[in-house]
Amino acid sequence: MNQATRIFAQALLYAAFAAVVGYFATAPVYRHLPADQALIKLSFSHSGKLLAECRQRSAEELAKMPPNMRAPMDCRRERSPVAVEIDLDGQPLFRHIAPPSGLSKDGASTVYQRFTLPAGTHQLAVRFSDDVNKKDFGYQRAETVTLAPGKVLVIDFDAEKGGITLI
Amino acid sequence: MVDAAAAHTSVARLMSSISADTACGQHQLASESLGSKICRKLDHQFDTVFGAAANPWRHLGALGFLFLWIVVVSGIYVYIMFDTSVAGAYESIESLSREQPLFGGLLRSLHRYASDAFLIVTLLHLAREFLLGRYRGFRAFSWLTGVPLLWLTYAAGIGGFWLVWDQLGQFSANATAELLDAIPLFATPLTRNFLTASAVSDRMFSLFVFVHIGVPLLLLFGLWFHIQRISQADVFPARALSAGSLAALLVLSLVLPVTGQGTADMAQLPAALTFDWWYLAVHPLMYATSATTVWVLVFAITALLLALPVLPTMSRKPAQVAEPVAEVAIVSPDNCSGCRRCLDDCPYAAISMIPHPNKKIGRELAVVNADFCAACGICAGSCPSSSPFRHNETLVTGIDMPQLPVDSIRRWLDEVLADETKHGEKIIVIGCDHAVDVSAIATTEIIPLSLICTGMLPPAFVEYAIRRGAAGVLLTGCRSGGCAFRQGNQWTEDRIAGRREPHLRSNVDPSRVNIVWADRGDEAKLQIAISQFKYSLLEVSHEPSH
Ligand code: HEM
Ligand code: SF4
Ligand code: SF4
Numbered sequence: 001m002n003q004a005t006r007i008f009a010q011a012l013l014y015a016a017f018a019a020v021v022g023y024f025a026t027a028p029v030y031r032h033l034p035a036d037q038a039l040i041k042l043s044f045s046h047s048g049k050l051l052a053e054c055r056q057r058s059a060e061e062l063a064k065m066p067p068n069m070r071a072p073m074d075c076r077r078e079r080s081p082v083a084v085e086i087d088l089d090g091q092p093l094f095r096h097i098a099p100p101s102g103l104s105k106d107g108a109s110t111v112y113q114r115f116t117l118p119a120g121t122h123q124l125a126v127r128f129s130d131d132v133n134k135k136d137f138g139y140q141r142a143e144t145v146t147l148a149p150g151k152v153l154v155i156d157f158d159a160e161k162g163g164i165t166l167i
Numbered sequence: 168m169v170d171a172a173a174a175h176t177s178v179a180r181l182m183s184s185i186s187a188d189t190a191c192g193q194h195q196l197a198s199e200s201l202g203s204k205i206c207r208k209l210d211h212q213f214d215t216v217f218g219a220a221a222n223p224w225r226h227l228g229a230l231g232f233l234f235l236w237i238v239v240v241s242g243i244y245v246y247i248m249f250d251t252s253v254a255g256a257y258e259s260i261e262s263l264s265r266e267q268p269l270f271g272g273l274l275r276s277l278h279r280y281a282s283d284a285f286l287i288v289t290l291l292h293l294a295r296e297f298l299l300g301r302y303r304g305f306r307a308f309s310w311l312t313g314v315p316l317l318w319l320t321y322a323a324g325i326g327g328f329w330l331v332w333d334q335l336g337q338f339s340a341n342a343t344a345e346l347l348d349a350i351p352l353f354a355t356p357l358t359r360n361f362l363t364a365s366a367v368s369d370r371m372f373s374l375f376v377f378v379h380i381g382v383p384l385l386l387l388f389g390l391w392f393h394i395q396r397i398s399q400a401d402v403f404p405a406r407a408l409s410a411g412s413l414a415a416l417l418v419l420s421l422v423l424p425v426t427g428q429g430t431a432d433m434a435q436l437p438a439a440l441t442f443d444w445w446y447l448a449v450h451p452l453m454y455a456t457s458a459t460t461v462w463v464l465v466f467a468i469t470a471l472l473l474a475l476p477v478l479p480t481m482s483r484k485p486a487q488v489a490e491p492v493a494e495v496a497i498v499s500p501d502n503c504s505g506c507r508r509c510l511d512d513c514p515y516a517a518i519s520m521i522p523h524p525n526k527k528i529g530r531e532l533a534v535v536n537a538d539f540c541a542a543c544g545i546c547a548g549s550c551p552s553s554s555p556f557r558h559n560e561t562l563v564t565g566i567d568m569p570q571l572p573v574d575s576i577r578r579w580l581d582e583v584l585a586d587e588t589k590h591g592e593k594i595i596v597i598g599c600d601h602a603v604d605v606s607a608i609a610t611t612e613i614i615p616l617s618l619i620c621t622g623m624l625p626p627a628f629v630e631y632a633i634r635r636g637a638a639g640v641l642l643t644g645c646r647s648g649g650c651a652f653r654q655g656n657q658w659t660e661d662r663i664a665g666r667r668e669p670h671l672r673s674n675v676d677p678s679r680v681n682i683v684w685a686d687r688g689d690e691a692k693l694q695i696a697i698s699q700f701k702y703s704l705l706e707v708s709h710e711p712s713h
Contacts, residue, residue, distance in 0.1 A: 001215050009216040014411045018419040021283050021445075026423065030442035030451060032338065039436055043362055045355050101354065112348060112358050150436040154362050167363050167434070 038119045038147035044157040045110040048080035048100055049131040080132045082109035086155070087125040088117065119149040126155055126164050139163035196617065197600045197651070199687060202298030207686055210649060219647035221408040226648070227292035229404040232390070233412060234285035239383070241278035244271065249330070251376050252369050256332040257430040264426055276420035282324050283445045284416060289320055297475075305396070305515055305541045307476035312393040314472045319389055323382040324446040329375045335440050335447075337361070337431035340375075342450040349458030364433045396539055397653070398516040494569040495540035498533050500524070502552045503565035505531030508668055509546035512622075514653040515539050518546060518566075533566055543652035544568045544623030548659070551669050553625035555580070564625075571619060573628075580632050583614045590636030591708060594701060597624050599644040601651035603685040603693050613697060620644070622655025626662045626671040629680055639679040639704045643693060646684045656684055678707050 001009070033039065054075040062070045079100040086094040093115060101107035109130075124145050127137035139157070141164040147153060154167045199207075206224070213222045223230060248271060250259035263271035293313065296302060302310040329340040344357035360371050394400035404412070428441060442451075453461045496509075500523070510518045510533060517539035523530040533546075546566045547553055553564040555577045562574040584593065596615040598605030605615035614637075618624060621644030629640045642659060650656045660682060661667035671680070683696040 006216055010411060013216065014415040015418075017284075017412075018280075018415040021280055021287065021416075022419045022423045024444045025280060025283050025425075026441045026443070028442070028444075029439045031439045032436055032454065035438065041358075041362065043356070043359055045359060107354065110356055112345070112356050150438060152434050152436055154434075156362065 033116055033150070036119050036149050037116050038149060038151045038153065040115040040117065040124075040153045040155065042084070042086065042094065042111060042113045042115070042155045044082075044084075044155075045108045046082055046130060046157045046159070047108045048082045049133070050076070051078045051080055051133070052076045077104055077106035079106055079109075080130055082111075083127075083129040083132075083137070084111060085127040085137070086115075087123075088115075089123050117147070119147050119151065121146045124166070126166075128157055128164055141166070196604055196606075200298075200300055202300060206295055206298050207688060210646070211686070211688060214646065217408070219649065220405040221411070222648060223288075223408060223412075224291075224295065226401060226404050226408060227288050227295060229401045230288045230408070230412060231285055231292060232402045233404050233409055234281045234288060235387075235390075237281035237413065237416065238278060238285060241274040241281065242383075244274050245278055246380075249376075251372055253332065253367050253372050256330060256372065257427055260331050261427045264424060268424065272424055273417070273420050276423070276425040277416055279327075279425045279443070280416050280419050282327065283443065284412070286320055286324060286445050289317070293317070293472075302475045304476075305517070305539050308396045308539070309393060310476055311473060312389065312395075314469060316386060316389050316393060317472075318469070319382055319386040321446065321449075323379065323386055325449075326375060326379040326382060328443070328447065330379055331427055332372075332431045333427035334429050334431055334437035335442070337433065338437050338440060339447055339450060342453060346449070346453055346458050346461060349462060361433060367431075367433065396516055398514055399654070401653075495537045495542050496535045496544070496546050496566050497569055498535060498566050499563050500532055502563055503532050504551070505533070506551060507531070507533075508549040508551065509533050509566050512545050512549040512654070512658055514543065514545060514655070515541045517541070535566070541652055542568065542570075542619065543655060544571065544619045545652060545655050545658060546623075547573055548623040548625050548662075549669065550625065553669075554627045555625070555631040556627065568619065568623065571623070573625060576616070576618075576624070576628060577631070579616060580628070580635060580637075584632065584635040584637060587636065591638050593637050594697070594704070595632045595637045595640045596697065597621060597640065597642050599651070599655070602645045603643060603687055603689050605643065605693075607690065608694065608697060612701075620650070620652045620655035622650070622652065622658050624659065626669055629663070629671055630675045633675060633679055637679075638708065639681065639700060641681045641683060641697060641700055643683050643685050646686045646689070649686060676707070678703065 054073045057072055057074050062072070081097050081099045083097045084094070085092070085096075094113060096111060096113075098109035098111045099105070100109050122145055123142070125142040126140070128139040129137040131138060143166060145153060145166065154165075156165045156167065157163060158165050209224050210222065213224050217223065219225060245260070245263065248259060248263055250256055260275065263275050265272070296306075296310065296313075325339060325343060329336045329343075341358065341361040344361055347353075348356045348358055360366055360368070394402070403409070428437065449461060452464075496517070503523070505520065505523055505526075507520060510520060517536050518533050519536065520531040521534055522528075523532040526532075535546075547564060547568055550565040550567075553562075553567075553573045555562060555573075562572075562577050564573050567573055580595070583595070584590075592612055594613050596605050596608065596613055598615060598617050599621045600617050600619055602621075605617050609615050621642055624642070629642075632640050642663070644656045644659065645651055647656060658667060662669060663671045663680060663682060665671065665673065681696070681700045683693060685693040685696075
């Protein structure tokens, strides 16, 4: 190979390298969801109610305990699991019971779930319970939502904002 | 110490390699795997275009360093101009592309493409070392320290996309959070940080910056570690290769400048993303399968790579051919003067110096770390005690290979050059077990010897052969940049040319010495070179002597 051919071949190979780097750095275009879809994200991190109320220990009980353990209140830290149900257009979409986290089951229950659905108007019903000792769901919300293509609707729980939030 | 009996066995082995029955001489050659064959073919194609010094396949690790430095330098400028806040990040980067397209914008594009190129050459470097079977034994250290670098490379790269905080960054950050949440590491799921616009905090953003600067620093440290067992590692590509690679990335940055894809909006999914598949392919993979699948895949690949050095070999060698024992270099304290030449020449940093236990204060002694020793013999070639002109019956040098002591090479030369009636006729060809098979060219005049590495030949042996009656000495071995032991051919060339100690003495007629680097597949090239050498030697011998 003479010098000119070598330089030409080198230029060609450098160009090919740049082309491969550049091509896969930009293409093919990635479309996460089809253009006519929307996304619902259900996400919460919420501590359920304590399973048992704190209780005053009686004098006899306290007497039986070792002196350094004699706390007047008996508080169990275990929390209730959190149940959540979602119906979409009258059909069940999601049923889940999220256990409390932590070894002593005293932490928050967390859920993260994604649902894709066609954009448009939908009937959404969300039920939420953070207390297994109650029969009914403590929180309910039913709503007609109109989701534009690509819209992300977030279902969260925030007791201070009145419970179930749709953002 | 090398005992005389062992030396005799070695001579017997060497003698067998020149017998007409080459089949028994063949067994010394390192067998060539399919992977090595593929690499060799590619190397040779690219050698013709780039030359060995600037051949990208031969210098993938060095190219990695080059791209990393480009990333660091361009990254520093982009960072100076960067606004570390959720609200300001996108605009601060976009204005670079808009307002200084030929400087800040160019650096921004260069930063991205050099990162992509870094990942690509790293993966190719891994593939090449794998194909060459370079993950076992003394190379296990380099291999095992390479594996975590892959994790760091991806972590640094993926984190970079978040900083732009455009729709691609948003998508990647959220997808990464979903991936990380699949292994319950955090009490509160990470995904909650990306639910709504108000959830994304400046504090989170400072964490991004921390990751994107901290991880590359770890990577640099890891790289330093990675080349600890390599002396004078090839970390700077040849000028032509550096210039060509930088030019390629610059042109790419000008033709296809990187731009942001609209500021992040948590309430909206990005429609269609211009996607960097080099780093981000893991996200579509996760959505096409599941986070668990991705983790299983990632951990399985990592485990496999880490296990490779200890997995049983798959080579299909005939059972009757025993694997040659790779015995490491051994120092003879009585013959070591502490000159440090072996320390300088060892390609794998396997030698260190200690105070000499039985010589006077201040003298040093070379010691070999057996775990790091590649058993290449290059140190034997560098030791001044390896002089064949010493008058001892058994030549014991300072540092030697038990499986092929320098004494056996001297004995071999004595034997093949014993016939005084043939003086001035024979050409000694010294090759190596990893390159072109020199035993195939044996004739009554061409007397080949294959060493572990050509670099193990002390240059004084060239002079010795000529003084003992050889017409000339031709040295061959792996092509430039392709030495199986990294530096054997380079040191040989430098020693013969007098650029490196120990050097070939200047009283040796240079026309009687020839160097022709030839890999397997270069048999014809070697044959031609030998014929030419033969003719040129004839001319020399007809010239009146001075
Ligand atoms: C992160 C990017 C990496 C860079 C920039 C890099 C760079 C280098 C350099 C400069 C050398 C020395 C080459 C020489 O002087 O002969 C080297 C050797 C080596 N690398 Fe890497 N490396 C990287 C990643 C890896 C990975 C991921 C692996 C495999 C898991 C790996 C495996 C090896 C091996 C086995 C050697 C020893 C080669 C020999 O003994 O001849 N490297 N690397
Ligand atoms: S045989 Fe090679 S790797 Fe081992 S000490 Fe000698 S030069 Fe170093
Ligand atoms: S080259 Fe020889 S003499 Fe010099 S330090 Fe090494 S073993 Fe000792």
